[in-house]
Amino acid sequence: MHWLTISFALAFGLLTAASPATGTKRAICTPFAEGWEMIDDSIAINKAIVDCGNGGTIVLPADQIYSIRSQLDFTPCKNCDFQLEGQFLISRDEWTYWNSVGSIIKVAGVNGAKIRSLTGKGFIDGNAIDYYYRERWQFIAPAGPHFLHVTNGSSNILVDNLTIKNVPMRFFRADGNSTKLTYSRLSLSVIEQWGGAPSSESETFGFEMGDVSNVVIDTVSMNFLARGPKRGGPPGGGIGVCAAFDKGTNGVTVKNILCQKSWGGVGVMVGTSSQSALYENDGRPNTPQVSNGRGVSNIHVSNLTFDGGWATGYMNMLELEPERISNITWDGVTVLGGDAAVGDRCYLRCHCQTGHYAQCAKSDWKVAFENIRFENFKGAIGSRPGAGWGCATNQTLCDIQFNGWTSNTT
Numbered sequence: 001m002h003w004l005t006i007s008f009a010l011a012f013g014l015l016t017a018a019s020p021a022t023g024t025k026r027a028i029c030t031p032f033a034e035g036w037e038m039i040d041d042s043i044a045i046n047k048a049i050v051d052c053g054n055g056g057t058i059v060l061p062a063d064q065i066y067s068i069r070s071q072l073d074f075t076p077c078k079n080c081d082f083q084l085e086g087q088f089l090i091s092r093d094e095w096t097y098w099n100s101v102g103s104i105i106k107v108a109g110v111n112g113a114k115i116r117s118l119t120g121k122g123f124i125d126g127n128a129i130d131y132y133y134r135e136r137w138q139f140i141a142p143a144g145p146h147f148l149h150v151t152n153g154s155s156n157i158l159v160d161n162l163t164i165k166n167v168p169m170r171f172f173r174a175d176g177n178s179t180k181l182t183y184s185r186l187s188l189s190v191i192e193q194w195g196g197a198p199s200s201e202s203e204t205f206g207f208e209m210g211d212v213s214n215v216v217i218d219t220v221s222m223n224f225l226a227r228g229p230k231r232g233g234p235p236g237g238g239i240g241v242c243a244a245f246d247k248g249t250n251g252v253t254v255k256n257i258l259c260q261k262s263w264g265g266v267g268v269m270v271g272t273s274s275q276s277a278l279y280e281n282d283g284r285p286n287t288p289q290v291s292n293g294r295g296v297s298n299i300h301v302s303n304l305t306f307d308g309g310w311a312t313g314y315m316n317m318l319e320l321e322p323e324r325i326s327n328i329t330w331d332g333v334t335v336l337g338g339d340a341a342v343g344d345r346c347y348l349r350c351h352c353q354t355g356h357y358a359q360c361a362k363s364d365w366k367v368a369f370e371n372i373r374f375e376n377f378k379g380a381i382g383s384r385p386g387a388g389w390g391c392a393t394n395q396t397l398c399d400i401q402f403n404g405w406t407s408n409t410t
């Protein structure tokens, strides 16, 4: 039976390979799964990306479960349409390998890729529960592969209508001056993560980006319920951050987001995503630093529903450069639980430097906050923060305003 499947796959593969694109018709490749967890289906999928990625379509049918044991590389893709209707099962016994390649899916220097499900059945099991259970050290910022890394000036990338669970570290990482990125209709979840502040609050990220422009994140539900504080403990608080914007992020629309159980919601996190002197032990490979001095600008967040640690605001680890944070608006936020907004200029993700707060407080006034708006918040938001919220006494520029707050808790 199994051999029949394989020979059918081979025959089909040959057929599609033998029918090149004619006229306006797109080439179609349909790689099939071998059907064994220990056999790597990435090889066939990568071959399909090579064969049909240049303007063609790669279809992964609904009845197939693909074992992903090596990196999926979209580099050959030019306006390709990758349709995952079946399932991916990421290998769980190869964390050293995954860390060494830096991401499970690499989209580097690609112009035009759709990674999506037409039926909505496309499903990815990151299979990382044993990774979550690994030994952790409080003073080392978490390393780990990105699930899908868009980098090296990629553009026109769409990720749509997929359900993804239990990836090792970050769902979506984008950097390297990539632009025109859309992430829509996604359902992201982790279970069995554990821990809490300070050692593992950022173990999971829905979206983490810097040095990107023109990004849309639309209709995404995230649930990062953790077991904590101990491995295997009872389901406790949440873990991770739904969406974090670091330096060099300019132009993001975030809307229709349900963010549940995470430590952080949708916020600006300067200096938290790159390797730096403060992250010597990060151990994260192939992650370009995000640049200094480009600030974070033009981010509009609307229709966010949050239940977790903190819903909005900023967590900044000051590095050497004073950054400008401008034109950030959260408009239409419903808080079911947690802090409505946080403003911490001296947050240090790895908690690895004793005395950081004292050091930071000497220069945190150099950050400029221009046109920061928290508007139309409702739910469990407490009282509206007063003037001066989030600013040092002599902040260079501190234009932060709260308008239209309707609390049901005061």
Ligand SMILES: *[C@@H]1O[C@H](CO)[C@@H](O)[C@H](O)[C@H]1NC(C)=O
Binding pocket: 106, 108, 109, 151, 152, 286
């Ligand atoms: C990005 O491009 C550079 C230069 O072409 C290359 O060395 C590097 O490996 C690329 N990065 C990735 C993640 O592909």
Ligand SMILES: *[C@@H]1O[C@H](CO)[C@@H](O)[C@H](O)[C@H]1NC(C)=O
Binding pocket: 117, 118, 119, 120, 121, 161, 162, 163, 185, 186, 187
């Ligand atoms: C994916 O698309 C299908 C068909 O359009 C839709 O029914 C389904 O709800 C979508 N799934 C998600 C997660 O948006």
Ligand SMILES: *[C@@H]1O[C@H](CO)[C@@H](O)[C@H](O)[C@H]1NC(C)=O
Binding pocket: 176, 177, 211, 288, 291
């Ligand atoms: C991104 O663009 C900036 C400004 O043009 C440049 O300084 C930086 O080196 C670029 N980064 C990458 C990774 O290409």
Ligand SMILES: *[C@@H]1O[C@H](CO)[C@@H](O)[C@H](O)[C@H]1NC(C)=O
Binding pocket: 219, 255, 256, 257, 258, 303, 305
């Ligand atoms: C707000 O987002 C939720 C998804 O979290 C969606 O169901 C709802 O329709 C959106 N509301 C509006 C007014 O768009």
Ligand SMILES: *[C@@H]1O[C@H](CO)[C@@H](O)[C@H](O)[C@H]1NC(C)=O
Binding pocket: 297, 298, 326, 327, 371
């Ligand atoms: C902030 O918005 C204003 C008004 O739209 C615009 O003039 C300014 O260039 C924006 N700032 C940045 C850094 O893009």
Ligand SMILES: *[C@@H]1O[C@H](CO)[C@@H](O)[C@H](O)[C@H]1NC(C)=O
Binding pocket: 361, 362, 363, 365, 394
């Ligand atoms: C702002 O206050 C800090 C101490 O809180 C001080 O070190 C710094 O020089 C002050 N900056 C200005 C411009 O006064």
